[in-house]
Amino acid sequence: MGRILVTGAAGFIGSHLCRALLDRGHVVVALDDLSGGFRANLPEDHDRLVFLKGSILDEELLSALFRKHSFDYVCHLAAYAAEVLSHFIKRFNYRNNLMGSINLINLSIIHRIKCFMYTSSAAVYGMVETPASESDVPVPNDPYGIAKLSVEHELRVSSDHFGLPFVIFRPHNVYGEYQHIGDRYRNVIGIFMNQIMRGESLSIFGDGSQTRAFSYIGDLIDPLAECLERKEMHGEIFNVGADHQHSLKVLAQVVLRAFDAHREIRFLPARKESPRACCDHSKIKQLFPCLPQTALEDGVRRMAEWAKRAGPRDPSRFGDIEIERGLPETWRE
Ligand SMILES: NC(=O)c1ccc[n+]([C@@H]2O[C@H](COP(=O)([O-])OP(=O)(O)OC[C@H]3O[C@@H](n4cnc5c(N)ncnc54)[C@H](O)[C@@H]3O)[C@@H](O)[C@H]2O)c1
Known part of the structure; x- marks a missing residue:
């Protein structure tokens, strides 16, 4: 059992992780600035969970937290994960996703953390046509992916120089219950669900033939x-997620069926993005041979049941766009 700092804890993946860590008997200090997460995503009242509203950019707060709690482990998930938008908010992206991570790495070295778990992203691979493997040379093609890859390198160097143990995951296109469905810049499944519940048509950038391997959170x-206490995972990078790809056009039909709804599809001008994105998962399957691969229909149905209970959200707008040039029209509305 350990004392664990989870950043981004009130977010989608973070809240699932907190519940999984609590189920395993750990003590969890959950930190989140609630910029993209919700306090209600976490258990209201749990004797091994402490929730703190605060930012990973607040160095004083972080120093005090590390001193007070003597963490064994850090699970760092806090980030603003809006890949395409990151071109237009570069400064914010690097400050939040890179410098915020450096604050945590510094303190983890100083306080001799036993393992630092980091959710990087398959965005580090950039444009790849074939399933990307952890041994491929990553060439990210957006600022979000560059920040993620920089943190990966920083962890490797901190491990070499200071002996900081780490585990890096590269998830991709994760969806499921507790995902923010009201963010217009990311999470296409959530965007579709919100549009359906608001009585709107579904919007797709391009012709909808682009494919993604949508990954159910439970998988x-x-x-x-479990990586924190499994020493054979330390110092390693793992792709995690679904093997099978689906086009956005097919996805739209799957989501509509889950709501028993009919909507028009609005095809918007294409954005610069990979036509295909998928990863090789043989490395993680060697250690976790029984990992489930939930079928898209089933995962979407589970998420839809939750979304119907949670209800629609106002599509939030990012307040401080740094570059307006080339911003998709629908993001200006
Ligand atoms: N969801 C995916 O498909 C996916 C894929 C690859 C990688 N990831 C990574 O997984 C992690 C979690 O993603 P998610 O999908 O749960 O997103 P999310 O937005 O639901 O969760 C991120 C959380 O971090 C918080 N946060 C952001 N900036 C913060 C700051 N400065 N200080 C404190 N908290 C802050 C937000 O409020 C939010 O609750 C992120 O690092 C993301 O880059 C996600």
Whole structure:
């Protein structure tokens, strides 16, 4: 059992991870600035969970937290994960996703943390046509992916220089219960669900033939929760997620069926993005041979049941766009 700091804890993946860590008997200090997460995503009242509203950019707060709690482990998930938008908010992206991570790495070295778990992203691979493997040379093609890859390198160097143990995961296109469905810049499944519940047509950038391997959250939470105490995972990078790809056009029909709804599809001008994105998962399957691969229909149905209970959200707007040039029209509305 350990004392664990989870950042981004009130977010989608973070809240699932907190529940999985609590189920395993750990003590969890959950930190989140609630910029993209919700306090209600976490258990209201649990004797081994402490929730703190605060930012990973607040160095004083972090120093005090590390001093007070003597953490064994850090699970760092806090980030703003809006890949395409990151081109237009570069400064914010690097400050929040890179410098915020450096604050945590510094303190983890100083306080001799036993393992630092980091959710990087398959965005580090950039444009790849074939299933990306952990041994491929990553060439990210957006600022979000660059920040993620920089933190990966920083962890490797901190491990070499200071002996900081780490585990890095590269998830991709994760969806499920507790995901923020009201963010217009990311999470296409959530965007579709919100549009359906608001009585709107579904919007797709491009012709909808682009494919993604949509990954149900329940299929990847065990490795995230168990890596801290599994020494054979330390110092390693793992792709996690679904093997099979689906086009956005097919996805739209799957989501509509889950709501028993009919909507028009609005095809918007294409954005610069990979036509295909998928990863090789043989490395994680060697350690977790029984990881489930939930079928898209089933995962979407589970998420839809939750979304119907939670209800629609106002599509939030990012307040401080740094570059307006080339911003998709629908993001200006
Ligand atoms: N969801 C995916 O498909 C996916 C894929 C690859 C990687 N990831 C990574 O997994 C992690 C979790 O993603 P998610 O999908 O749960 O997103 P999310 O937005 O639901 O969760 C991120 C959380 O971090 C918090 N946060 C952001 N900036 C913060 C700051 N400065 N200080 C404190 N808290 C802050 C937000 O409020 C939010 O609750 C992120 O690091 C993301 O890059 C997600």
